[in-house]
Amino acid sequence: MRKMIIAGxxxxxxxxxxxxxxxxxxxxxxxxxxxxxxxxxxxxxxFEAKKxxxxxxxKVGAENIHWAESGAFTGEISGAMLKEIxxxxxIIGHSERRxxxxxxxxxxxxxxxxxxxxxxxxxxxxxxxxxxxEDGKTEEVVSRQVKAALEGVSTEDMANIxxxxxxxxxxxxxxxxxxxxxxxxxxxxxxxxxxxxxxTVADDLTVQYGGSMNAKNAAELLAMKDIDGGLIGGxxxxxxxxxxxxNAAK
Numbered sequence: 001m002r003k004m005i006i007a008g009x010x011x012x013x014x015x016x017x018x019x020x021x022x023x024x025x026x027x028x029x030x031x032x033x034x035x036x037x038x039x040x041x042x043x044x045x046x047f048e049a050k051k052x053x054x055x056x057x058x059k060v061g062a063e064n065i066h067w068a069e070s071g072a073f074t075g076e077i078s079g080a081m082l083k084e085i086x087x088x089x090x091i092i093g094h095s096e097r098r099x100x101x102x103x104x105x106x107x108x109x110x111x112x113x114x115x116x117x118x119x120x121x122x123x124x125x126x127x128x129x130x131x132x133x134e135d136g137k138t139e140e141v142v143s144r145q146v147k148a149a150l151e152g153v154s155t156e157d158m159a160n161i162x163x164x165x166x167x168x169x170x171x172x173x174x175x176x177x178x179x180x181x182x183x184x185x186x187x188x189x190x191x192x193x194x195x196x197x198x199x200t201v202a203d204d205l206t207v208q209y210g211g212s213m214n215a216k217n218a219a220e221l222l223a224m225k226d227i228d229g230g231l232i233g234g235x236x237x238x239x240x241x242x243x244x245x246x247n248a249a250k
Contacts, residue, residue: 001204002203002204002205002206002228003035003036003206003228003229004035004036004206004222004228004229004249005035005036005037005038005162005206005208005228005229006033006035006036006037006038006229006230006232006242006245006246006249007037007038007039007040007061007089007091007123007162007164007208007229007230007231007232007236008026008037008038008039008040008232008236008237008242009040009063009091009094009210009231009232009233009236010039010040010041010042010045010063010236010237011042011063011096011233012042013042013237014041014042014045014237015044015045016044016045016047016048017048019041019042019045019048019049019052020048020049020051020052022237022239023039023041023048023049023052023053023058024052025239026039026058026239026242026243027052027053027056027058028239029239029240029243030056030058030243030246031056032057033057033058033246034249034250035229035246035249035250036057036059036229037057037058037059037246038058038059038060038061038088038089038123039053039058039059039060039061039236040060040061040062040063040089040090040091040123041060041061041062041063042063043062043063043077046060046062046082046085046087047085050085050086059088059089060086060087060088060089061087061088061089061090061091061123062077062082062087062089062090062091062120063090063091063094064077064090064091064092064097064111065077065078065079065082065090065092065111065114065115065118065120066078066079066111066114067107067110067111067113067114068114069114078114078118079114079115079117079118079120080118082118082120083118083119083120087120088120088121089120089121089122089123089162090111090115090120090121090122090123091123091125091164091231092108092111092112092115092122092123092124092125092149093108093111093124093125093126093145093149094125094166095125095127095166095168095171096171099168105144105145105148105149106148108124108145108148108149109148109149109150109151109152112124112149112150112153112161113152113153116153116157116160116161120160121160121161121162122160122161122162123162123163123164123208123231124146124149124150124161124162124163124164125164125166125210125231126142126145126146126149126163126164126165126166126189127141127142127145127165127166127167127168127171127210127211128141128142128167128168128169129141129168129169130167130168130169133167133169138167138185139188142165142185142188142189142192143188143192146163146189146192146193146196147192147196150193150196155197155198155201158193158197158201158204158205159204161205162205162206162207162208162229163189163193163205163206163207163208164207164208164209164210164231165182165185165186165189165207165208165209165210165211166209166210166211166231167181167182167185167211168211169211170211170212171210171211171212171233172212172233172234173212174212175211175212176211176212176213176214176217176221177209177211179217179220179221179223179224180224182209182211182221182224182227183224183225183226183227186207186209186224186226186227187225187226189205189207189226190202190203190205190207190226193205205228206228206229207226207227207228207229208227208228208229208230208231209221209227209229209230209231210230210231210232210233212233212234213230213231213232213235213245214232214234214235214241214245215235215240215241215244215245218230218244218245218248218249219248222248222249229249230245230249232245
C-alpha cells in the first residue's frame with residue numbers, strides 16, 4: 001500500500017535561525033500528521049531542522065547530493081555527510097538544478113545511486129517545459145527522464161524512491177496543471193514503472209505532484225487516483241498553508 005507524502009522544498013530560503021523557527025512552527029501545528037511529512041531544507045539549515053523536528057514524526061530532507069563518496073569537488077556534499085546529520089530524504093533532478101546548474105539525466109542517475117548507497121530515500125523530480133507540452137512532447141520527455149534516472153536501480157531499491165511530477169511551466173509561476181493534467185502524467189509515470197519493474201512496484205510507488213500546489217488546490221489534486229502527495233514550494237514556507245495541504249492528504 002503506497003504512502004501519502006507531503007514534502008516541502010524550501011529552495012534557497014531561510015537562515016538557520018529562521019529555519020529553526022519555521023520547522024518548530026510546522027511541528028507545533030502538526031504534532032501527529034497522518035501522512036509522511038518531509039522538510040527539505042538548504043544544507044546550512046539541516047542541523048536546525050533536525051533539532052526542531054526531534055521527537056516528532058516529521059522527516060528532514062536535503063535539496064541535493066553529490067554522486068562521489070568524497071574527493072576534490074569543492075562546494076559539494078556527499079551522501080555520508082548527509083546521512084551522519086540524520087537526513088532521511090534528498091531531492092534529486094529538480095528542474096532548477098537542470099536549468100541553472102547543468103544537471104543532466106546522467107548526473108541525476110548517478111546522484112540517485114549515491115543516495116541509495118548511503119541509505120537516503122530519493123525524491124526524483126521529472127517534468128516538461130511549457131514549449132514541450134505545447135508541442136505534445138510531455139509523454140516523450142517524462143518517459144525519457146524516468147527511464148534514464150532509474151537506469152540500474154534495482155527492484156528492491158524502488159521501495160526508497162518517490163517520483164515527483166513537476167511541470168516546469170507550473171513551478172513558481174502561479175500556473176498549476178489541472179487535476180486531470182496532473183493525474184494523466186502521474187498515471188503515465190506509474191505505468192512506466194510497471195513496465196520497467198512490475199505491477200507491485202508500480203502500485204507501491206508514491207507519485208507526488210509539484211508545481212504550485214497550494215492550500216486552495218491541494219484537496220482537488222490529492223483526490224486524484226494516481227497522485228499520492230505533493231512536493232511543495234512556496235506554500236511550505238507558510239506553516240498555516242502547509243498544514244492545510246498536510247490535512248488535505250488525509
